[in-house]
Amino acid sequence: MKKLNLFRRKPAAKTHNILLKSWNILIVDDEHLVHEVTQMVLAGLQFEGSPLKLFSAYNGAEARKLMETQGPFALALIDVVMESDHAGLELVEWMRLNRQNHSTRIILRTGQAGIAPEEEVIRNYDINDYKNKTELTSTKLTTSVLSAIRSYRDILTIEKSREGLKRVIQASSEILKPGRLNEFGSAVLEQLLTLLSIEASSIYISNQEINIYSETSHTVLAATGDFSGYTGSLEEAQLAPPIKALIQKSFKKRKTIIEEDHFLGYYETDTNNSSVLYVQLPQQLEPFKSNLLEIFCSQVALAFENLRVKEEVLEVQSELLMIIGDAIEMRSKETGFHVRRVSELSRLLATKAGKSIAFQDYIAFASPLHDLGKIGIPETILEKPGTLDINEWNIMKKHSDIGGDLLQRCKRTVGKMGERIARYHHENWDGSGYPEGLKGEEIPIEARIAAVADVFDALASERSYKKAWPLSDIVDYFESQSSIKFDPSLVTLLLSNLEEFVDLRKSIHKQENMR
Incomplete structure (x- = not known):
């Protein structure tokens, strides 16, 4: 095996995307030296602020066990020839067909290219790269791994977006039913966070109504993340006092407030009704994401208002029925x-x-x-x-x-x-x-x-x-x-x-x- 050229790398740039505690990498090879060198090259490597966590398997059976007990894995580096000439290829088939795992990126590594020709393998097996061990320098191994993790991250984002969109569609069919406004709003806001790749954030919407008697009320219309489950009155919600103060400030000043660790968007649907969207940020938003939040909320605020009016009508009807019933009972x-x-x-x-x-x-x-x-x-x-x-x-x-x-x-x-x-x-x-x-x-x-x-x-x-x-x-x-x-x-x-x-x-x- 060719000696790997090890050198100091610059830390990976941190971006605002899917955040995991670690990126799990599975090394499958029957040579102990390959494991040692791979671990040495990838030691300390991070992607988007999260470290790589390496797992070792020395044959197909060990790899299968790890995948069943330790996953999910972002990447599997698999040797072709191990306990049999096609042990690595059999593992790939098991992953894709038996486990239905189409997310984990797979890089095949071989020291005996003649046994499994590259073109034939890539054509017939669902892998993402094929490398000869002799060509994998430190630089090429590092770039291949980072590229594979980036691809895995994008797949997770797409899957989360698809699930989020599914929830929005399901909630959309429910919004005309009593008491479903919070459910719909929360689904929409979670989808927005996914699309913006703000994984660690929490989002919250408050609505203010000023009626003809100049009475003001603040109602939680939707909540996600740390605020999930909050409904009803803003005053009764168990929000930290500084957060409540920021929301009140946005209402009072009638303007949007954007700072490093939070975003408050202020929106008016008419002269008597306004909304504030509060987003608790893990880090400062990029300008285009702030713009997307503002565009989204300015458009959705009117929809929320229309739905809120409908729910209020239902609540008034229910309250009137109760009052009539109370009157009869009192009589x-x-x-x-x-x-x-x-x-x-x-x-x-x-x-x-x-x-x-x-x-x-x-x-x-x-x-x-x-x-x-x-x-x-x-x-x-x-x-x-x-x-x-x-x-x-x-x-x-x-x-x-x-x-x-x-x-x-x-x-x-x-x-x-x-x-x-x-x-x-x-x-x-x-x-x-x-x-x-x-x-x-x-x-x-x-x-x-x-x-x-x-x-x-x-x-x-x-x-x-x-x-x-x-x-x-x-x-x-x-x-x-x-x-x-x-x-x-x-x-x-x-x-x-x-x-x-x-x-x-x-x-x-x-x-x-x-x-």
Whole structure:
């Protein structure tokens, strides 16, 4: 083997790309000297600020084991002739075909070129370079390795971009559904970071709305990296005070702020609405990347605003439905937050029953209207402290049809579901309920779910005429009424997930006390 010419190299330039803790390099050769020289040449070499980590295998079997346990590898330097004349080529086929590894760069090295002719090997095998060991000087080995790692880095970038784009497309199909704005925004922002190759950064968008009463709110629309999972109010987000101060400063000065370790883009969609994009930078952005961020955010800010308005309309509709439900409950001397608990308990039970996300959202909106018909019942009956007589009870039972008839006029899904819940939530599984004496699965599933949620919360709540039932008594009641009053499958779901339902009631009760 020709003596390698070793010399001092300048450190590799650091660029803003895919950042890994190390670039794993696999050396596969049956000659110990080849391993020693390769390690000596590549010792201390870095690419984009990350060191090379070298692994040694002396035959195909050892290489396969390392690839299964230590990967992923950026580059494999593989000898052609080892335990057999074609051991290296067999390893290449195993990597590409069996492992479906098309990312790792492969450089074949041989000291016996006649056994595996270069042109034939390159034509028939998925490799990236073919070198004769005698031609690999220190310089050529170093440049070949750096070139291969650069190619591997670009493949990772493409793969991350493809996955990011896939997430954006998937999220795009969801953006018209309630509560999906943050999901869509975060996917878009992650894709932007990938395209800009800012791997270690975190990104965050805040929206400011100034309404006609000059009230200001700041809402987290999307978050990635260290800020992932942040939603809701900016004031409630667990951001470091200096970051919050920078965001407030950008809003106050109404301008973009670009410094070495952060980027804050300020954008106005109209005179009353503006947004700030905060990017926490590992290093100062190149000018063209700053320009790309500004272009992106100026274009996407309007889209975010339109989506935010849509979500606000849905939230207002939901809040109005809750208020109507609260008003009905207060008229019948029920606790005001009963309908809110029924809403969330119905959503949870629908989830446990395997219903779609859309169904879960709709039943949460519609179930607060279950007793809407009580608006047509005289207060003397609603407020009577004692037991109702037969005539009064017959009048009380009319509330289910009154509510159903009122909501029957609605053409939207929430109204249609609300009509079925209001009309049928007093039907019993055994057919003994009212108003139509429906039995079993003749009763709409949404009415069966709301009935379980309604009774569960009513029994667990203290009222003016009764104390809250102990949990053991509630369990006994549902067990005794399974297949009589309630759908037995829903009773099973309730009791097998009882702790979750109890915890949900407690969390809503805490919200009540905070108001």
